[in-house]
Amino acid sequence: MGYDKLDAALAWQRNLPPTGSNIVIADTLKSNGNFLLHHFIVNHLRANQPVIVIGLSQIFNHYFLIGRKLGINLQTLKQNQQFVFIDGLTHLTSYTQKAPFPSVTTPTTPNAVLNGTNVQEFYNAIRERVEASAKQSPNPLVIIDDANVLLWAGFSHNDVLSLLHNIRVLIESVKGNCTRCTVKSM
Amino acid sequence: MAQTSGLALERLLEDKDSARSIMIIDSVQQSGNPLLLNFAGRAAQDQPLVVLCTETSPKSILKSISNHQNANITFYDAYSNPNGWNSTFPTDQLLEGKHKCHTVSQLSDLKPLVKALAEQTQAHKRCTVIIDSLAPLLFAAYEQCYQLVRSLASLATDDRRVIVMHHADISYARAAARHAPSLMESLQRLFSVAIQVEAPPQTDTSNMEHLTGFKAVDQFSYMNTNSNNTTAVAKIMWKRKSGKVLHETNAFRCDGQGISVMTAAAQETEEDLDEDLQESAGPDPTANLSFNLTLTDEQRRAKEKVVLPYLKAQNRGTVEIESSEPTTTPAPPSSGSIYYEPDAADDFDDEDPDEDLDI
Numbered sequence: 001m002g003y004d005k006l007d008a009a010l011a012w013q014r015n016l017p018p019t020g021s022n023i024v025i026a027d028t029l030k031s032n033g034n035f036l037l038h039h040f041i042v043n044h045l046r047a048n049q050p051v052i053v054i055g056l057s058q059i060f061n062h063y064f065l066i067g068r069k070l071g072i073n074l075q076t077l078k079q080n081q082q083f084v085f086i087d088g089l090t091h092l093t094s095y096t097q098k099a100p101f102p103s104v105t106t107p108t109t110p111n112a113v114l115n116g117t118n119v120q121e122f123y124n125a126i127r128e129r130v131e132a133s134a135k136q137s138p139n140p141l142v143i144i145d146d147a148n149v150l151l152w153a154g155f156s157h158n159d160v161l162s163l164l165h166n167i168r169v170l171i172e173s174v175k176g177n178c179t180r181c182t183v184k185s186m
Numbered sequence: 187m188a189q190t191s192g193l194a195l196e197r198l199l200e201d202k203d204s205a206r207s208i209m210i211i212d213s214v215q216q217s218g219n220p221l222l223l224n225f226a227g228r229a230a231q232d233q234p235l236v237v238l239c240t241e242t243s244p245k246s247i248l249k250s251i252s253n254h255q256n257a258n259i260t261f262y263d264a265y266s267n268p269n270g271w272n273s274t275f276p277t278d279q280l281l282e283g284k285h286k287c288h289t290v291s292q293l294s295d296l297k298p299l300v301k302a303l304a305e306q307t308q309a310h311k312r313c314t315v316i317i318d319s320l321a322p323l324l325f326a327a328y329e330q331c332y333q334l335v336r337s338l339a340s341l342a343t344d345d346r347r348v349i350v351m352h353h354a355d356i357s358y359a360r361a362a363a364r365h366a367p368s369l370m371e372s373l374q375r376l377f378s379v380a381i382q383v384e385a386p387p388q389t390d391t392s393n394m395e396h397l398t399g400f401k402a403v404d405q406f407s408y409m410n411t412n413s414n415n416t417t418a419v420a421k422i423m424w425k426r427k428s429g430k431v432l433h434e435t436n437a438f439r440c441d442g443q444g445i446s447v448m449t450a451a452a453q454e455t456e457e458d459l460d461e462d463l464q465e466s467a468g469p470d471p472t473a474n475l476s477f478n479l480t481l482t483d484e485q486r487r488a489k490e491k492v493v494l495p496y497l498k499a500q501n502r503g504t505v506e507i508e509s510s511e512p513t514t515t516p517a518p519p520s521s522g523s524i525y526y527e528p529d530a531a532d533d534f535d536d537e538d539p540d541e542d543l544d545i
Contacts, residue, residue, distance in 0.1 A: 120271050158325055162269050169266050172243065
């Protein structure tokens with residue numbers, strides 16, 4: 001149970017979005033919509049379905065700490081492969097060439113790191129994880145947090161749209177759900 | 187239903203009058219997808235379809251067409267793998283064992299796609315071509331997309347229809363686009379019918395309660411869900427072969443199975459409001475004066491009886507001139523025509539305009 005009133009308002013079956021749904025959260029800098037992502041993560045994990053977070057704006061620790069307040073332990077769930085975190089923040093562009101990669105085999109290590117100058121490589125990394133996760137259990141939830149970071153990092157509109165489109169097609173093929181967070185300009 | 191056969195939208199859906207090329211214009215507020223799928227569904231019953239999918243998957247289009255086993259549909263799938271990133275995706279497949287589906291894996295290269303679509307269209311004497319949405323094509327190749335649409339629209343004859351959906355609220359921020367003529371107008375010029383799908387005018391929340399069965403609780407009463415209503419308004423501009431342009435506004439309701447077309451609620455209330463505003467717009471000039479400018483009934487009657495002195499000249503001698511009672515307000519002449527009869531003193535000499543001066 002994420003947030004009770006929101007659960008009551010949305011009134012979904014088992015508090016999960018219907019299969020194959022594609023949800024866009026558009027918020028502004030003044031009214032942040034991040035809480036919705038945590039709500040969806042908690043609901044999905046409580047229903048024993050895998051969650052894949054493509055974290056472009058926050059590192060794993062952020063979700064872990066908030067998840068702890070809402071009553072789930074993302075580190076153990078990550079070890080069980082129920083929760084997959086793809087780090088898109090630390091090595092997204094060429095600016096971070098000299099930065100160290102997150103150390104391997106710690107509880108907060110992400111499952112994959114998006115590294116490169118090409119959205120197609122990102123897509124391949126994401127696809128690997130999504131297909132691996134879907135093989136284990138059905139109906140994964142993929143969360144992209146958030147799509148604006150790609151634009152701010154300098155990728156062209158076409159690239160970002162292609163990436164989002166291809167992720168959407170990928171998720172349809174594994175019968176999952178997709179939630180995206182974008183920020184509306186003020 | 188016989189009584190709705192006169193409505194333009196119904197005639198277009200039923201393909202009664204030959205409308206060669208149709209463009210559906212929608213927006214995020216009100217999607218034109220149900221209308222497009224309805225066109226596809228009705229056309230699939232009796233003619234072959236050629237569908238270029240860019241925003242919806244071929245499978246979902248197939249699902250929305252009832253009785254698709256007997257239909258002859260060829261898909262060009264630019265949805266599943268438009269950039270070619272998924273190398274394991276099959277190039278050609280058969281959907282439901284019957285419908286051919288060619289995968290377009292390089293959307294930015296539109297020339298082969300145009301060629302394939304044109305060939306496929308010309309192979310059938312009577313068919314309907316449907317393009318799901320122009321937006322991905324415009325993103326991929328802005329200049330070439332216009333060529334694609336133009337060549338398809340030129341293929342359209344009385345028996346071959348082209349139906350295209352375009353999203354009006356996407357802006358294509360290209361350097362070329364800034365100096366080119368407006369995209370919407372350029373596209374509209376190519377099509378003989380343009381259907382603009384809009385959300386119905388908002389009334390009040392009791393409508394929302396009736397449609398969705400959800401009564402807004404006080405906490406959420408600031409939220410109103412007024413996008414993608416089940417009922418929508420379609421503004422149709424139909425350029426007929428005779429040269430006449432027909433403008434009509436119809437309302438339609440999508441209820442799972444099909445679309446029922448109705449006449450739009452008359453926009454009279456808006457016009458009445460405008461008239462009321464104009465009447466009460468300016469302050470009354472005859473008030474607050476020290477003298478009386480109003481007319482009594484008797485004076486008004488007398489005023490109407492007055493024959494204007496120059497009425498004979500205006501009506502070319504049909505009315506007798508009579509003297510009149512003094513009126514409180516003079517009536518201004520409605521038109522002026524000058525009759526000039528030059529007399530002896532008038533001398534038309536273009537060279538010396540001052541010749542008749544006696545100094």
